[in-house]
Amino acid sequence: MAAARANPSASARRSTARGARTREEILHTAAQLASVEGLENLSLGRLAAELGRSKSGLFAHFGSLTELQLAIVEQARAIFSAEVLERLSPQSRGLVALEQLCDAWLGYIERGVFAGGCFFMAISTEFDSRPGPVREKLALIMGYWLRNLERRIREAQELGELPTDIEPAQLAFEIHALGMGANWAFQLFDDPQALQRARLAIRERVAQLAGGPIGLQR
Amino acid sequence: MAAARANPSASARRSTARGARTREEILHTAAQLASVEGLENLSLGRLAAELGRSKSGLFAHFGSLTELQLAIVEQARAIFSAEVLERLSPQSRGLVALEQLCDAWLGYIERGVFAGGCFFMAISTEFDSRPGPVREKLALIMGYWLRNLERRIREAQELGELPTDIEPAQLAFEIHALGMGANWAFQLFDDPQALQRARLAIRERVAQLAGGPIGLQR
Known part of the structure; x- marks a missing residue:
């Protein structure tokens, strides 16, 4: 039995x-x-x-x-999480964590994890003028990503790596925009140099604020 | 008769x-x-x-x-031209021209000339993975826009307003990415501050390179 x-x-x-x-x-x-x-x-x-x-x-x-x-967006969120967020070493803080996040993120775009480029940039641009649960979920996820960048910038300020007169949301906006521009140019012009342009711009912007270089890959 | x-x-x-x-x-x-x-x-x-x-x-x-x-894209190009490119004073050169272009461009996004945000950012993101004549036309138009920015940067170098060791295509990429990020955040989060973030970032980036401030509106 x-x-x-x-x-x-x-x-x-x-x-x-x-x-x-x-x-x-x-x-x-x-x-x-x-x-x-x-x-x-x-x-x-x-x-x-x-x-x-x-x-x-x-x-x-x-x-x-x-x-x-909604289920597709949730699946894409899980893929993004595995390909980008989980590549961050658990003990990383401040500029090191910011650098690891940017490396993983630009690498995820470059590796073509999604066939049409970053799922979230494509789909959040598609849905940004269509009120409803899909747009709301996308806005939540993208807001979470921006706050993740902000959190690392704030940590860097607490560690004395970045000056305290920088607004974390402003620098997070700039970093996100540069990655978004790279994904766009990479897709529209098939231009792999676009990823290098974003790496250079983020590296120089952070180095200018930090008073010294940071080590984004390549 | x-x-x-x-x-x-x-x-x-x-x-x-x-x-x-x-x-x-x-x-x-x-x-x-x-x-x-x-x-x-x-x-x-x-x-x-x-x-x-x-x-x-x-x-x-x-x-x-x-x-x-294709006719819709052409019509949108004519609207963009009237709302952005033709706001540039014919005699403007270098940093003044770059500043006027950025002002007109960010203003066009902010004024909501297109109900769903910048037509070209929305539609070039939609078509970037779909080979065919529409994607080709969009890539041409966006390439023309980037080269317009590059031309003003090169003029500024010739006028001694920007150092000659800057690559015009790199700075044009950065400026375009910041405007694109602003359009995206303005649409997805209904956040008017996004335009201010782009103005601040472009102003600071150019001022850092030029060794002094430029006068983007507000």
Whole structure:
């Protein structure tokens, strides 16, 4: 009896695990597609065709287009987190942490983690004039990223690495804009030098404020 | 007879002028819509509904969706030119010209000339991974804009206002990225301070290189 009870339970666990894996595979493909073609264009029909699955099967996983869009954004957030945020050494603080974040971030753009360039720059630009839950979620995620940069700048001030008369939000804005400009030029002009331009500009801006160089890779 | 010949000719001229005006009105509405909803989503059907016209009437004006998209981009280029490039005094050179260009450009973003923020940042981000004539035209226009900034930087070097060891394309990249970051934050966060952040960053960057302040408005 114990074995009989354990069997359905193990099978149910396997089925749940398989469902979660399927869902993640769908969302991974969907996030790649959305980075190229946009999120609004990504209908359940288009995604079903790409995956060789039935539209009704996808509908069972997500229920509505907005739910699918929110799930794709969440999947992209997890990918960004693994590719950028988790590359930061846990003990890093201040300028070292800022430098590691910028390196990981520009490297993620350069490596083409998403086929259409940074998912968040593409999709937040697409949705910035479309009120609703997708725009709200994107604004939250991008706000979190900017505050992550700000936090490292504030730490650098506390460590005496940057002067205290710099507004962290201003420097975070500048760093983010330079990376955004690099992603844009890299995509539109196929220009790998764009990443180098952003590295140089961020390095020089921080060095000018810090009174000495920082060591962004290359 | 002369009067009889003159009449159809004047009427034909009026009809051509009316056709051109109609076409421009259609494209003006289309460019506004595209800045909010994207260019790929803008079908002839969607545009016909917005304008209260027949789809076949629009088709007579443009023939294909790609022709319509290219015409919208051209119309947006004319609007950008009138709102930004033509605000530059014809006799301006070097840093004065660079400053006037940046003022006009950031002002155009701030005034909301396009309902969904800068048409070119939205649409070039949308099309940067979609090969074809629309992406090619956008890359040409954006390349022209960057070279316009570079030209003013080179003039400033020739006038002795900026040191000669600055690469014009690097500084143009930085200035463009900061404006792009401002447009993005202004749209996504409804944050008017974003424009001020870009003005401050551009002013400080140029002043640092020029060895003295430049006078961006506000």
